[in-house]
Amino acid sequence: MRPGPAEEISAAISEGMIPAHVYGDPEVFELERRNLFPRTWVFLGHTSEIPHPGDFVLRRIVDDSFIVTRDDTGRIGVHLNMCLHRGMQVCRAEMGNTRMFRCPYHAWSYRNDGSLAGLPFHDEAYGGEEGLSRDRHRLVAPARVETYNGLIFAAVEDPGISLEDFLGDFRFYLDLYTAQSESGLELRGPQRWRVNANWKIGCENFVGDMYHTPYTHRSVVDIGLFREPKAHKRKEGVLYHCGVGGGTTYKLPPGDFTERMRYVGYPDIMIDRMAALWSEPQRRMVGDDGFMVSAATLFPNLSLVHNWPIVREGEDVVPFISLRQWHPVSATETEVLSWFAVDAEAPDDFKADSYKAYLMCFGSSGMFEQDDIENWVSITTAAAGSMAHRLQLNSRMGLLHDGGQVGRPLDDFPGPGFARVGYGEFNQRNWLQMWSRHLFPPGAGDTTGRDTGGER
Amino acid sequence: MTGTTSGSGGKFRTSLPHDDPRHLIAHHFLNEEAALLDAAAWHLWLELLTPDITYLMPVRVTTMADTDPSTLGTHARMDHFAEDLYSLRKRVERLSGGHAWTEDPPSRTRHLVTNVRTFTAETDPPVPEPTGVGAVVEVESALLLFRSRGDDRPPEFLSAGRRDLLRHTEHGWRLAHRSVTVDESVLRTQNLAILL
Numbered sequence: 001m002r003p004g005p006a007e008e009i010s011a012a013i014s015e016g017m018i019p020a021h022v023y024g025d026p027e028v029f030e031l032e033r034r035n036l037f038p039r040t041w042v043f044l045g046h047t048s049e050i051p052h053p054g055d056f057v058l059r060r061i062v063d064d065s066f067i068v069t070r071d072d073t074g075r076i077g078v079h080l081n082m083c084l085h086r087g088m089q090v091c092r093a094e095m096g097n098t099r100m101f102r103c104p105y106h107a108w109s110y111r112n113d114g115s116l117a118g119l120p121f122h123d124e125a126y127g128g129e130e131g132l133s134r135d136r137h138r139l140v141a142p143a144r145v146e147t148y149n150g151l152i153f154a155a156v157e158d159p160g161i162s163l164e165d166f167l168g169d170f171r172f173y174l175d176l177y178t179a180q181s182e183s184g185l186e187l188r189g190p191q192r193w194r195v196n197a198n199w200k201i202g203c204e205n206f207v208g209d210m211y212h213t214p215y216t217h218r219s220v221v222d223i224g225l226f227r228e229p230k231a232h233k234r235k236e237g238v239l240y241h242c243g244v245g246g247g248t249t250y251k252l253p254p255g256d257f258t259e260r261m262r263y264v265g266y267p268d269i270m271i272d273r274m275a276a277l278w279s280e281p282q283r284r285m286v287g288d289d290g291f292m293v294s295a296a297t298l299f300p301n302l303s304l305v306h307n308w309p310i311v312r313e314g315e316d317v318v319p320f321i322s323l324r325q326w327h328p329v330s331a332t333e334t335e336v337l338s339w340f341a342v343d344a345e346a347p348d349d350f351k352a353d354s355y356k357a358y359l360m361c362f363g364s365s366g367m368f369e370q371d372d373i374e375n376w377v378s379i380t381t382a383a384a385g386s387m388a389h390r391l392q393l394n395s396r397m398g399l400l401h402d403g404g405q406v407g408r409p410l411d412d413f414p415g416p417g418f419a420r421v422g423y424g425e426f427n428q429r430n431w432l433q434m435w436s437r438h439l440f441p442p443g444a445g446d447t448t449g450r451d452t453g454g455e456r
Numbered sequence: 457m458t459g460t461t462s463g464s465g466g467k468f469r470t471s472l473p474h475d476d477p478r479h480l481i482a483h484h485f486l487n488e489e490a491a492l493l494d495a496a497a498w499h500l501w502l503e504l505l506t507p508d509i510t511y512l513m514p515v516r517v518t519t520m521a522d523t524d525p526s527t528l529g530t531h532a533r534m535d536h537f538a539e540d541l542y543s544l545r546k547r548v549e550r551l552s553g554g555h556a557w558t559e560d561p562p563s564r565t566r567h568l569v570t571n572v573r574t575f576t577a578e579t580d581p582p583v584p585e586p587t588g589v590g591a592v593v594e595v596e597s598a599l600l601l602f603r604s605r606g607d608d609r610p611p612e613f614l615s616a617g618r619r620d621l622l623r624h625t626e627h628g629w630r631l632a633h634r635s636v637t638v639d640e641s642v643l644r645t646q647n648l649a650i651l652l
Contacts, residue, residue, distance in 0.1 A: 094518045094641065097527055189534040191515050193643035196609060219555035223546050313542050335642065340534070360543050364536045365513075365648035367550055373646055374558035381608060 006031055006439035013436045016396035016429055023198040024384030028439070029331035036300060036438035037062045038156035041166050043302040043325055044068050047076060047150040048186040048344065054097040054112055061156060062328055066142070067091045068152060071113035072099065076147060078154045079114040079139035090139070101139075114139040149178040150185060167298070169416035170245035176282060176293045177304050177321050181273040183344035187323065188355065190337040191364045197376035198383065199301055199328040200435065202336070205372060206295040206303035206324075207246045208427025210234045211397065216371050225309045225360065225367070227317055235422045238291050238410065242417025244434070246427035247296025247304070257287025264292055264308040265317040270346055281414035289414060299434050301326045307368075311356045318350070320358040332380050336373075338363045395432065398424030471573035471596075477587050479574040482595035482622055485629050490567035493651055498548040501651070505541060506623055506632040513537040513616075513636035513652065536638065536648055544651075551649065558649045564604045565650060571598035577621060591624045592632070599636075599652055603645065615639040616652055 005027055012019050022028050044059045050070040057068050058081065065081035067090075081089045083103040090101040090110060100117060102109045108119045116137040119126070126132040142154040146163035148171070153163050167174065178185050205212065213234040220226070236251035252260045261271040275283060285291050297303045303324045308317040321342065327335040340358040342351050361368045382388065398406045398420075406424065413419035420426065472479045485504075492501045513536040519525070525532075539547075550556050577592040585591065597618050604611040621633040636652050 092518070093520045093523065095528060095532060096519050096523050188532075189515065191534060191536060192641065193645065193647075195646050216557065219550045219553050219557075222553045222555055223549040225546060311543070356538065356543070359535065359538055360546065364643055367547065370558040370647040370649045371556065377609075377646055 006436070009439060010436040012392055013429070013432045016394075016399055016425070017392035018395050018432065020383050020388040020391040020393050022383070023201060024332050024380050024382075024388060026331045029328070031439040032328065033062050035441050036435070037328070039442070040159050040300055040438065041144075041146075041153040041155050041163055042300065043298070043323075044078060044152045044154050046185060046187045046323070046339070046341075047147060047152060048184075049095075050076070052097065054099055055095075056091065056098065056112065057095045058091055058093065060327060061142075061154065064156065065089060065091075066154065067101065067139070069112045069114075071111070073113075075113070076145070076152060077113055078142055078145045078152070079110070080141065082140065083108055084116065084137055084139070085119070110139055114141060149175065151178065166244060168243040170242045170298065172279075172282065172415050173240065173242065173245065173247060173293060173296060174298065174304075175278070176286075177296070177306060177323075177341070179277060180270060180343035181277065181345040185321070185341045186344040187339040187341050189339040189363075190325075191339075192335060192337050193364045194329065194333055194335045195373050195377055196332055197334050197373060197380045198331060199326040199334040201376040201379055202303060202324075202326040202334065202372075203297045203299075203301055204428045204431055205376070206305065207297035207431045208239050208241070208248060208425065209295075210237060210239065210248045211423045211425075212372075212375070216375060217368055219371065220361075220367050227308075227310070237294065238413065238419040238421050239424060239427050240413070240415055240417055240419040241427045241430050242415070245296060245298040246417070246430060248294045248427075249291040250294050252286075252290040252292050254290070257283050260286055260290055260292070265319045267347060267350055270343060270350070273343075273345065284414040291419075297431060299431060300438070301328070305362060307357075307361055309357050309361055311353050311360065318353040318357045320354045320361070322358055322362045324362070332384055334376075336364075338366075338369075395425050395428055398426055469575060471575055476574065478576070478591075478593045479572070481587060481629060482574045482593050482620075483572045485622055485631075486569050486572060486595065486597055486620075489631070490569050493567050494565050496551075496562060498551055498651075502541075502545060502548055504631050505544065506625065506630045507541055509539075509541050509544065509632060509634075511537055511539040511544060511634045511636075513638060513648075516638055516641045518641045536643070537636070547651075556649065558647060561606060563650060566602040567652075568600040568602065569597050570600075572596070587624065589624050589626055593622050595620050595622060601650070601652060603650060605646075612645045614643070614645060614652065618652070 009019055009022060042061045045057050045068050049057050053070055053072050053074055055070045059066055059068055067079045067081050069077050071077055081091050083090050085108050086105055088103050088105045090103045099112055100109050109117045111117045116134045122128055142156045143158040144155045146153055148163055148167055214232045237249040239248055240246060252263055258271055293306050295305045305322045308319040311318050323339045323341050325337040327337055329335055340355055342354050363369060407420055407422060409418040409420045489504055515534040515536060517532055551559055573596045575594040577594040579592050583590040599616045599618055601614040602611060616639060617637040619635045620631060622629050623632040
């Protein structure tokens with residue numbers, strides 16, 4: 001029997017080669033839609049987006065629309081945006097505050113915890129509770145909803161692993177972005193825009209592509225947005241990968257923890273909080289080793305970025321954090337959701353400057369993002385051609401023909417997982433291997449370690 | 457003939473007559489500016505801005521008709537652009553530097569500016585001559601931006617309203633503030649490597 005697309009893709013990926021059609025093939029998208037997205041933890045939003053009882057935002061997992069609510073008791077819930085009666089979308093606003101979602105078709109009404117509150121002519125049309133028990137009806141929920149550091153995730157079907165276990169030791173790195181104080185992040189946004197690019201390319205770019213920075217982002221270095229005049233400083237950073245996530249770092253100039261945090265633009269009051277909150281190895285990664293987190297991706301489609309541009313002529317740099325989701329629309333279209341994120345306890349003037357730093361660099365108008373997406377659209381256009389079925393893209397950076405590796409992982413890196421200095425596609429291969437394992441339906445193919453990440 | 461009337465949409469203002477000198481100045485300014493943008497004459501465009509320019513393009517969100525925007529949390533206050541002269545200058549430097557790949561090959565754009573409505577604007581201190589140095593006029597316009605790039609993708613449109621403040625400086629009329637109200641909540645364009 002001829003192997004199916006999932007088998008062929010999986011075999012190529014294990015050799016570090018990527019069948020080019022995976023970036024534009026509707027058949028592959030169908031495997032992702034059916035086997036990947038419903039069966040793993042997917043990011044939906046952050047608790048700071050719905051701070052008050054009744055607040056809600058509308059988010060999607062592929063083509064399922066979910067209302068993410070904070071109910072009257074303050075609890076977070078996720079409800080399928082589909083009336084139990086005729087399937088109408090009961091919520092058609094992307095955000096707001098309400099006690100009740102009322103279907104405009106026949107006026108079935110749901111509380112903000114998803115439970116059915118009422119329906120017209122309950123007695124006359126349904127025979128009251130005997131015909132249709134309101135207590136036993138509620139909007140459909142995904143199998144699991146859990147939060148970590150305010151990040152809300154849902155799994156449509158039970159992935160058989162808690163969110164904390166899924167995140168595993170990647171939390172060490174996630175915390176550096178999302179826990180800069182006890183209060184955690186507050187998000188603004190998202191900016192949303194649709195691009196003719198496959199969703200995977202952004203994930204791979206953020207998980208470990210330090211190699212593109214010097215050329216793709218040359219214009220941003222040219223105009224002096226950064227303190228460093230040379231983009232190839234990028235190769236002095238480490239790539240780290242740990243279970244379901246991986247990312248890139250910059251190597252900072254010599255100094256201790258405080259000096260290095262100041263170098264990227266944090267005020268002392270924030271540095272003190274991070275020093276108090278972060279573990280000794282987390283502080284050591286920045287303070288002793290001088291590695292500062294930059295881009296990262298958490299499987300499947302949430303990326304994070306941290307950078308520090310100059311936001312005013314002749315002044316110092318200011319750091320910003322962005323969360324971004326590569327929401328798959330089709331094999332050739334992605335909706336980008338890009339949030340500005342900042343520590344909730346940061347001083348107001350820091351928040352304002354950090355927001356400006358974000359807008360200049362990332363998001364719909366961001367000067368980094370513009371050139372990134374240019375590449376991804378171009379790849380997707382080429383990958384939709386029939387010849388893309390005959391081309392395997394070389395994703396073997398860091399591997400030798402004899403199976404050896406260029407360089408080796410650091411022995412004494414303070415963080416979990418593996419870390420290595422310089423360019424390499426180790427992280428992308430890890431992400432791709434995890435992705436390819438998810439193309440198979442449950443029980444088929446090699447799904448070992450499906451949700452706990454890959455190899456070194 | 458300026459004033460406000462209350463209609464079903466709330467406060468509705470009547471614009472200056474189209475033969476008012478302030479309207480003629482504002483309309484001329486917007487057309488000249490559009491010509492510079494379509495010619496990618498970015499540096500000349502920068503010269504039209506006051507040093508204290510604020511250039512905003514808030515993100516539009518889809519809310520129910522009865523939602524009071526002020527009840528949405530701070531998270532909802534997001535922009536596509538929130539620029540000052542420094543960041544606009546950096547964007548122009550980038551686009552002109554030869555390494556901004558997303559605009560190489562460049563977009564072919566057409567800034568279609570219509571529905572120009574001019575209003576008097578208060579100044580502090582008041583200017584005796586309505587078009588004299590120091591005077592400010594407020595001008596609203598509709599913008600349909602056509603953008604075509606390369607040869608294998610359909611062109612894109614961005615529809616937006618603009619509210620501008622023009623100030624008469626000693627160097628001539630300059631743009632002191634622009635607020636762009638885009639008509640989509642999810643932009644159908646690859647990026648905003650363009651100016652509106």
